[in-house]
Amino acid sequence: xxxxxxxxxxxxxxxxxxxxxxxxxxxxxxxxxxxxxxxxxxxxxxxxxxxxxxxxxxxxxxxxxxxxxxxxxxxxxxxxxxxxxxxxxxxxxxxxxxxxxxxxxxxxxxxxxxxxxxxxxxxxxxxxxxxxxxxxxxxxxxxxxxxxxxxxxxxxxxxxxxxxxxxxxxxxxxxxxxxxxxxxxxxxxxxxxxxxxxxxxxxxxxxxxxxxxxxxxxxxxxxxxxxxxxxxxxxxx
Amino acid sequence: xxxxxxxxxxxxxxxxxxxxxxxxxxxxxxxxxxxxxxxxxxxxxxxxxxxxxxxxxxxxxxxxxxxxxxxxxxxxxxxxxxxxxxxxxxxxxxxxxxxxxxxxxxxxxxxxxxxxxxxxxxxxxxxxxxxxxxxxxxxxxxxxxxxxxxxxxxxxxxxxxxxxxxxxxxxxxxxxxxxxxxxxxxxxxxxxxxxxxxxxxxxxxxxxxxxxxxxxxxxxxxxxxxxxxxxxxxxxxxxxxxxxxxxxxxxxxxxxxxxxxxxxxxxxxxxxxxxxxxxxxxxxxxxxxxxxxxxxxxxxxxxxxxxxxxxxxxxxxxxxxxxxxxxxxxxxxxxxxxxxxxxxxxxxxxxxxxxxxxxxxxxxxxxxxxxxxxxxxxxxxxxxxxxxxxxxxxxxxxxxxxxxxxxxxxxxxxxxxxxxxx
Numbered sequence: 001x002x003x004x005x006x007x008x009x010x011x012x013x014x015x016x017x018x019x020x021x022x023x024x025x026x027x028x029x030x031x032x033x034x035x036x037x038x039x040x041x042x043x044x045x046x047x048x049x050x051x052x053x054x055x056x057x058x059x060x061x062x063x064x065x066x067x068x069x070x071x072x073x074x075x076x077x078x079x080x081x082x083x084x085x086x087x088x089x090x091x092x093x094x095x096x097x098x099x100x101x102x103x104x105x106x107x108x109x110x111x112x113x114x115x116x117x118x119x120x121x122x123x124x125x126x127x128x129x130x131x132x133x134x135x136x137x138x139x140x141x142x143x144x145x146x147x148x149x150x151x152x153x154x155x156x157x158x159x160x161x162x163x164x165x166x167x168x169x170x171x172x173x174x175x176x177x178x179x180x181x182x183x184x185x186x187x188x189x190x191x192x193x194x195x196x197x198x199x200x201x202x203x204x205x206x207x208x209x210x211x212x213x214x215x216x217x218x219x220x221x222x223x224x225x226x227x228x229x230x231x232x233x234x235x236x237x
Numbered sequence: 238x239x240x241x242x243x244x245x246x247x248x249x250x251x252x253x254x255x256x257x258x259x260x261x262x263x264x265x266x267x268x269x270x271x272x273x274x275x276x277x278x279x280x281x282x283x284x285x286x287x288x289x290x291x292x293x294x295x296x297x298x299x300x301x302x303x304x305x306x307x308x309x310x311x312x313x314x315x316x317x318x319x320x321x322x323x324x325x326x327x328x329x330x331x332x333x334x335x336x337x338x339x340x341x342x343x344x345x346x347x348x349x350x351x352x353x354x355x356x357x358x359x360x361x362x363x364x365x366x367x368x369x370x371x372x373x374x375x376x377x378x379x380x381x382x383x384x385x386x387x388x389x390x391x392x393x394x395x396x397x398x399x400x401x402x403x404x405x406x407x408x409x410x411x412x413x414x415x416x417x418x419x420x421x422x423x424x425x426x427x428x429x430x431x432x433x434x435x436x437x438x439x440x441x442x443x444x445x446x447x448x449x450x451x452x453x454x455x456x457x458x459x460x461x462x463x464x465x466x467x468x469x470x471x472x473x474x475x476x477x478x479x480x481x482x483x484x485x486x487x488x489x490x491x492x493x494x495x496x497x498x499x500x501x502x503x504x505x506x507x508x509x510x511x512x513x514x515x516x517x518x519x520x521x522x523x524x525x526x527x528x529x530x531x532x533x534x535x536x537x538x539x540x541x542x543x544x545x546x547x548x549x550x551x552x553x554x555x556x557x558x559x560x561x562x563x564x565x566x567x568x569x570x571x572x573x574x575x576x577x578x579x580x581x582x583x584x585x586x587x588x589x590x591x592x593x594x595x596x597x598x599x600x601x602x603x604x605x606x607x608x609x610x611x612x613x614x615x616x617x618x619x620x621x622x623x624x625x626x627x628x629x630x631x632x633x634x635x636x637x638x639x640x641x642x643x644x645x646x647x648x649x650x651x652x653x654x655x656x657x658x659x
Contacts, residue, residue, distance in 0.1 A: 054653045074566045078564060079565070082563020093557075109242055110559075111563070
């Protein structure tokens with residue numbers, strides 16, 4: 001699903017060049033449930049942006065679903081994002097003047113699906129996430145957990161291959177966080193690849209694979225079998 | 238384009254900060270309002286003046302004699318001289334470009350005291366001697382009777398045509414002036430016509446307060462010999478008046494032994510040239526109107542552009558999210574542009590409507606004023622459909638222009654940066 005070889009990315013500001021990703025290699029198969037961890041400055045946000053076709057890279061190869069992502073113009077990038085990737089953000093990023101249903105329908109709006117049809121589909125997704133009764137509420141009238149569920153519905157509506165979640169539980173209490181993780185797990189069970197960027201160990205430990213970034217390369221990959229020992233280790237830390 | 242969500246978004250963006258949107262819109266409103274009102278006012282001025290002179294023959298020129306300013310052929314400078322009746326035939330015979338030639342002599346003036354008597358009434362009027370052709374140069378409506386004709390000239394008949402005011406003042410409403418007699422400067426003349434001038438060009442006093450005698454009658458009655466005070470000449474179709482003016486003047490100067498270089502001895506006015514100058518003035522006023530109007534409009538548009546930049550800045554995150562969700566650059570540009578065009582068009586259209594309404598109001602007020610014969614030089618302030626359509630096109634273009642910079646700015650927003658911004 002995702003194949004990255006020798007990925008380099010630097011940010012240039014004036015005369016300073018900040019080398020963030022330094023030859024990163026990464027393989028994520030279809031249907032995986034992965035979390036990316038790392039201390040701040042390790043390059044996890046940068047990696048997420050590149051994975052999400054929100055940013056380009058300097059050197060290396062990035063194949064998404066067998067297609068090389070390189071040199072796309074903004075329109076092509078937008079189409080790729082719309083078709084392949086569902087985003088979930090820490091601060092939900094719902095559009096404040098659109099109700100839950102319209103927010104969920106937004107990706108279809110960009111696909112030029114007509115209003116009636118896209119709202120119908122949006123209702124289906126809201127129903128699946130147990131928010132049917134909240135369809136006509138504005139984001140300001142919902143709780144954090146509800147908002148994030150709306151955001152998940154929005155990420156799912158375009159039938160993406162991958163869900164990219166940037167600190168999806170960062171703004172939620174631990175109980176709601178677990179609920180959201182449960183939903184993401186269900187999403188994963190349907191065969192969608194889910195990638196979560198987080199700095200919370202207990203959230204990461206709910207995924208099936210943890211990728212720890214360190215100084216712009218993969219520091220450690222902990223897979224399913226090792227998770228128990230990982231849990232023990234982080235308790236000691 | 239017509240998706241409800243799109244307009245919902247436009248409405249939201251503008252309604253979020255109503256006062257700001259209104260103030261911004263006011264800039265455009267005022268620009269277009271000014272443009273319309275000024276264009277209307279300058280049209281009103283133009284209409285007022287043009288209506289006053291429109292019927293006057295533009296292919297005409299006038300000349301009159303003055304003291305010579307150069308010595309010539311043994312004559313000293315400062316010589317008094319006059320054109321004479323023989324000049325008329327000579328000019329007609331030798332300048333084929335001349336269409337009409339009409340001499341005019343001036344008798345007693347209205348400011349010289351009462352000169353006209355009818356029964357118990359007396360009045361002071363300008364008395365002029367004219368040719369039949371004069372009415373073709375400075376048209377008048379014949380209210381009753383007729384204008385001076387060729388037989389009047391040939392037979393030196395003692396008849397007169399009177400202006401509308403003269404008729405009102407010298408005759409009772411019940412009286413029929415035609416056939417009646419007026420005693421003018423001691424001589425009786427039979428009234429044969431009453432006229433109302435159609436132009437506001439007056440030569441030696443206003444026409445409605447004038448009495449017109451046949452030219453030859455006047456020459457003989459008041460001992461003018463074959464003297465000609467004033468000469469009106471028109472050119473044939475396709476010949477510039479200036480050509481005729483030059484030729485006629487040269488011939489007359491030659492006949493009266495006046496230096497060809499003497500510009501003072503035979504003065505003249507070229508109506509064509511005057512009209513051109515007037516037209517030039519109107520064009521200048523028109524250009525000024527558009528410069529000022531468009532300048533004001535530009536200021537408004539720049540205001541819109543500015544506010545759109547602020548809106549884009551405020552909505553950076555939202556735009557970032559939309560782009561992450563797959564909104565193409567085109568979608569974003571269209572959105573910003575539509576917002577800008579919507580704002581300018583609504584504001585501008587309001588300005589357009591109110592401007593036209595104001596002009597209509599002024600027009601009504603002017604039309605309802607009683608005609609005094611002394612009308613102001615301001616008639617029918619209006620803008621034609623071309624101006625209105627042009628204004629609308631300008632508005633849409635202005636909206637696009639105002640939206641282009643903010644839209645470009647919105648495109649430069651990287652989704653990552655927008656999302657990172659907390």
